[in-house]
Amino acid sequence: MPHDDHPHTVLPSDPALRVKTLETILTGKGLIDPAALDEIIDTYQNKIGPQNGARVVARAWDEPDFRAALLEDATAAVSEMGFFGRQGEHVVAVENTPERHNMVVCTLCSCYPWPLLGIPPGWYKSDAYRSRAVREPRKVLSDFGVTLSPDTAVRVWDSTAEMRYLVVPMRPDNTEGWSQDELARLVTRDSMIGTGLALRPEELE
Ligand code: FE
Numbered sequence: 001m002p003h004d005d006h007p008h009t010v011l012p013s014d015p016a017l018r019v020k021t022l023e024t025i026l027t028g029k030g031l032i033d034p035a036a037l038d039e040i041i042d043t044y045q046n047k048i049g050p051q052n053g054a055r056v057v058a059r060a061w062d063e064p065d066f067r068a069a070l071l072e073d074a075t076a077a078v079s080e081m082g083f084f085g086r087q088g089e090h091v092v093a094v095e096n097t098p099e100r101h102n103m104v105v106c107t108l109c110s111c112y113p114w115p116l117l118g119i120p121p122g123w124y125k126s127d128a129y130r131s132r133a134v135r136e137p138r139k140v141l142s143d144f145g146v147t148l149s150p151d152t153a154v155r156v157w158d159s160t161a162e163m164r165y166l167v168v169p170m171r172p173d174n175t176e177g178w179s180q181d182e183l184a185r186l187v188t189r190d191s192m193i194g195t196g197l198a199l200r201p202e203e204l205e
Contacts, residue, residue: 049118052083053166054187056116057198058180060093061171071095074166078116087114087164094157095168096194101152102167103141103194105133106159113164117189124193134158144195167191169198 026032056078060067070077074093078084091113094102106112107130112120123129132140137154141147148154157165169191175183185204190196 044114044119048115050116050187050189050192051184052118053113053116053189053192054184055180056081056083056093056166057168057187057192058183060095060168061175061183062180067095067168070168078166083115085115087112089164090162091116091164091166092157093166093168094155096170098149098152098170101141101148101154101194102157102165103133103137103154104157104159104165104167105130107131107134108158108160111159111161111164113166116166117192121189141195144190146195146197167194169194169196172198172200174201 023032023034023037027034056070059081060070066077070093074091075084075089077093078091094104096102106124110120110125112124129140134156137156138148141154159165169187171183172186175186186199186201188196188199191198
């Protein structure tokens with residue numbers, strides 16, 4: 001079997017170079033439009049990111065009706081704010097409380113709520129995180145610098161292609177009267193995956 005134009009034989013080993021080479025091959029064959037590709041990458045890198053999820057969480061902290069709607073049907077609640085599309089078809093919001101801390105993983109691959117959090121971080125896709133999150137969640141949390149009270153149960157949610165989870169972290173103390181824009185600054189990406197907590201006011205720069 002002729003193997004000359006098989007991608008495996010021409011792709012360099014460095015991932016960035018591989019991607020570039022693959023893009024060149026596919027563009028040359030007329031299979032992709034580089035301008036469209038740039039647009040998609042720009043969208044997910046710059047326009048869609050954790051700032052979207054942070055707005056959702058800040059609103060849930062501030063508006064009891066929205067919080068109830070979000071916990072009832074997150075897909076509808078976030079769509080109403082304009083967050084929907086690729087990799088975000090069915091979203092479930094899970095709320096942290098003093099009794100329960102929620103943490104999200106995709107044990108099979110890297111399913112993630114893109115419209116709310118953007119592109120998943122490298123560690124989310126790692127074998128180590130995917131296997132350890134379920135087996136020893138408290139240890140993983142402590143690796144991330146999170147120590148929970150022994151009275152707090154940890155619930156780990158396994159994402160799938162059909163179901164993506166958004167953790168609603170607990171609202172930090174001493175934030176009464178803050179605007180939603182101010183509150184959103186406390187909501188980190190990791191706090192919405194459950195590997196972190198929302199920032200305390202004194203942690204803001
Ligand atoms: Fe996945």
